[in-house]
Amino acid sequence: MSRAQLRPDGRGHFGPYGGRFVPETLMAPLDELARAYDRWSRKRAFRKRLRALLTDYAGRPTPLYFAERLTGELGGARIYLKREDLLHTGAHKLNNAIGQALLAQTMGKRRVIAETGAGQHGVATATAAALLGLECVIYMGTEDCERQRLNVYRMQLLGAEVRPVDAGSRTLKDAINESLRDWVTNVRHTHYILGSVLGPDPYPRMVRDFHRVIGEEAKRQLRKQARTASPHVAIACVGGGSNAIGLFTAFVDDPRVRLIGVEAGGSGDALGQHAARFAGGKLGVLHGTRTLVLQDDDGQIATTHSVSAGLDYPAVGPEHALLRDHKRIEYVKASDDEAIAAFHQLARTEGILPALESAHALAHAAKLAPRLPKKHVVVVNLSGRGDKDVESVLRWDRAHGEAAADDEVASVAVHPASRQWRARSEGGDAR
């Protein structure tokens, strides 16, 4: 397998995947974007400005952290966490949002738009727009607005306008349709910031490139901290696939590194219960790209399920589909239960609450590491922090009898011992 086979051609085809399956009206905007991206991404000044924003504003490089207690509990390979959860706004998504917002500004656009499902990409985009002084409109299904009210307000605080989309299933895919419609109408002064390695060319390769920094940093950090630039295994969760490709790209040419993408196994194997495109998807076209799509026998897009909102998109990035065909990346799944267990394990052993998306990658690491020699190195991409998921985990644990009900939580708060402590500290005893 040569590197050339894995690169997209001039029209963004990753082998049989990718491309541009869009109405004629979108061809010119996509051409303009591809030309601008190819031109600016090579310029020193653009790269320097992007690097400065990622460093001074977003907080790069993010640490690579040896999870010693987790490693000890699993009893096998050494686990290193790439801490994208420590990036500003709490997830890897800002790498891409800042990259595209800067490109938009460089292209002379004064307005950016984006779709969002759970709200994470909307928040990242609104943040980047505030940073660069761009007008910002976020499309979000009404169903998602209802479920993610705090993120709607967060975007508004950041100066964005959130436009609810009341069409179709009133979720992410309808928000994408609406964003594309807006873009066609307002393309002269508007750029569409797509949130993962999806959509028509040039998005899949452009979004990948803005996230490559994850793997490049990890490689340098491993060389220093683990005396190797080739981990034995790299693991990441795969929704659209941007955090995974961001980590993996640095290692794709190194056959010694085993790359594993983890999809949402959800609550079962039947269509509708999971978001495992590599287990149940068929070749199809969704949102302008040809790739594996979860669909029923009539080609209707299937509903998906995952305990983590960021992994439930019915299609996967076209580059992932190609890398799977070439057996360069293995794809596995982790179920809702396994992700929740991994969430608890990381919290307990390392004092880190992972995003439930990232917990899928941790769940697979927990299965694999005990079977590997102790000197092996496993890198897990901790794509985001889990503060946003605490309520979901609490609800889950209660439904499974593993967390106290509200009245019990309340009674803990007024436990006699804590009352005593409070009385003492309020008593002005300074010791």
Ligand SMILES: *Cc1c(COP(=O)(O)O)cnc(C)c1O
């Ligand atoms: C959005 C999101 C994902 C899934 O998106 P990818 O494009 O597959 O990376 C994973 N983790 C977190 C924390 C997210 O916010």
